[in-house]
Amino acid sequence: MDDIRGINEECGVFGIWGHERASELTYIALHSMQHRGQEGAGIVCSNNDYLFGARGTGLLTNALSNEQLLSLKGFPHAIGHVRYAAKGSSELSNVQPFLFKSSRGDLGICHNGNLVNALNVRAALEDDGAIFQTTSDAEILAHLIRRSKQSTHKERVKSALKQVKGAFSYLVMQEHALTVAMDDHGVRPLMLGELDGCYCVASETCAFDAIGANYIRDVEPGELITINDDGIEFDRYSDIDNPNMCSMEYIYFARADSNFRGHSTYRIRKALGRKLAESLGHIEADIVIGVPDSSLAAANGVAEVLHIPQEQGLIKNRYVGRTFIDKGQEARERKVRMKLSTVKDIVEGKRVIVIDDSIVRGTTSKYIVKALRDAGALEVHMGVASPPLIHPCFYGVDVSTHAEIIASQKSISEICEEIGADTLTYMEVEDMHDVYRSFGSRGECAACFTGNYPIEIIDNLLPQQKDLKTKGV
Ligand code: SF4
Structure with a gap:
């Protein structure tokens, strides 16, 4: 995939829970999705006690050094991200996943897509005292989760997701769980897979092929999936079921060997x-x-x-x-x-x-x-x-x-x-x-192609x- 036509995808995401080679597999998976973003890459891992991460600018091979990769070894849970800076500058501070520390615990977060009410939500958060360190939409969700008054992490993520509008797939990692959410129009692709009894998610199935994982199914619009040591739990954060998958994913972005609903992009x-x-x-x-x-x-x-x-x-x-x-x-x-x-x-x-x-x-x-x-x-x-x-x-x-x-x-x-x-x-x-x-x-x-935008631009x-x-x- 190239960028000579002047049209570029924003990002690719990958996450895996409970695998002894989690960071290495994440690196390989991100490498297979390098076409989705070449301006930065990062991995955040969990060992059930705390989160730890590494990130850098440029292609994956330049973004993460051998020393950084060695420091991530042994963590059984990981999320990763390759970034194209469609929105926000390409400096290191905007490279995901972001890692936040608070009295409620650690939070790792990355996403693919774009919020259409980011400016409004960010302004409201700033008026309420929030200070942002990046220009990324991912940080907005982190603030909303942290400010939620709900009693459980899952409910806090749900309440945060209900406040954002746009096209997104979010991966949110805590010490004990990985939460995965797809926008309620399903604009950006997100797939669920399995490797050695461990669940994984990826923007494209080519990442599963790269690590030898089995594709299970596409994540549904408005779906919220929680993966932890007890297994997997399927839920929804939105009642809207109005699929509007990006046509350009089929036409141009996705790799020819990536599948949608079991059909290759090539076909x-x-x-x-x-x-x-x-x-x-x-x-x-x-x-x-x-x-x-x-x-x-x-x-x-x-x-x-x-x-x-x-x-x-x-x-x-x-x-x-x-x-x-x-x-x-x-x-x-x-x-x-x-x-x-x-x-x-x-x-x-x-x-x-x-x-x-x-x-x-x-x-x-x-x-x-x-x-x-x-x-x-x-x-x-x-x-x-x-x-x-x-x-x-x-x-x-x-x-x-x-x-x-x-x-x-x-x-x-x-x-x-x-x-x-x-x-x-x-x-x-x-x-x-x-x-x-x-x-x-x-x-x-x-x-x-038509000018009919399925999600209102706020x-x-x-x-x-x-x-x-x-x-x-
Ligand atoms: S099909 Fe929709 S989401 Fe995809 S590039 Fe066009 S406007 Fe964007």
Whole structure:
């Protein structure tokens, strides 16, 4: 997974209870979810008496030293986090899991997603005397839990969760228990698994595969799960049951080998490609090329339906780290050039259908079309295995303003002209939903395509975001 399209996931989480190799397994699981965040990583462990943690910035291998990992050895319970700084700065103080000490005991906490009432809740807490050390939403939940007057930890977590709105999966660790919660719209993925009789949770099932754990099931929207030495207890903190899984998880974020409800992301993406192919049938082409890696499955689906050979006409360089300038358009363009190159021998003299999973700013698409033409392609037809991405995301994905998104500014024919393709074909929103339904989905968020936000955005909006429609909770 890469960030050259300018759209990034916020985080990945993992937790395991009661395993003698808890910290090592957490490290391996986080490594498998590195695509969900590369700006920081951390692990917090419990030995039933106290919590202890380590964290750092950058990729997991840089974030945690051997000495830090050795210091976590022997703790049987652990939670871990890889972070993309969609919200809040990328400095160390914002790297999760956070570890809090109080007279009620220790609290470790990490999350994936984004609260849509964070500013309001934070302001109310500050007015009440709270002092924040980070800009993260995870710290907000810690304050709410600590201030709750409920008599049990579980009830305190429940009362805290009822006060926050948004897209999230939270892992909350005490000395004696791990509490897991999914927002009541189920926007961000969270899976339950088992290894050697111990329960574990992860943002993606690829983490279970990495440690040899068995997938049990997806955590349900509004569900609250408590895991401790006595076993596992299932509960709910919300009566709302309105699933709105992030469509972009299927399209782009999740690893191709990660499963949703028992179906691999690869299969879902291939089905999106097969559906898209129905709109590409009129194009006469010699080869189908997928943009590596997340679009290869969709390209495979297109090629199968159109009976056109799928070729590897684009190669991705996996070893590009940071460019000298890390932010902004110049950095993005440089990164695209460093990351993608064409196989001239495959492309030369061919009419090409190139399949991408999404277009955000158009930088990557423009480069790809030009690179294919420079390599001798006679025609370049672009197919996108998702609808036009028009609106920003407030649920934990780093596309925050209309100005950043090309389909917000231009029509499809204008985008086609801008990127220099012969034709440009997107997927219809309803076709996308049809594909997800065929894989057992009960509902998806498609707000970045439609502007219909399933969770009301409560925090004050930027002026350019005022036109957003909301369906309400
Ligand atoms: S707005 Fe788009 S990226 Fe954000 S949660 Fe919804 S589908 Fe996912």
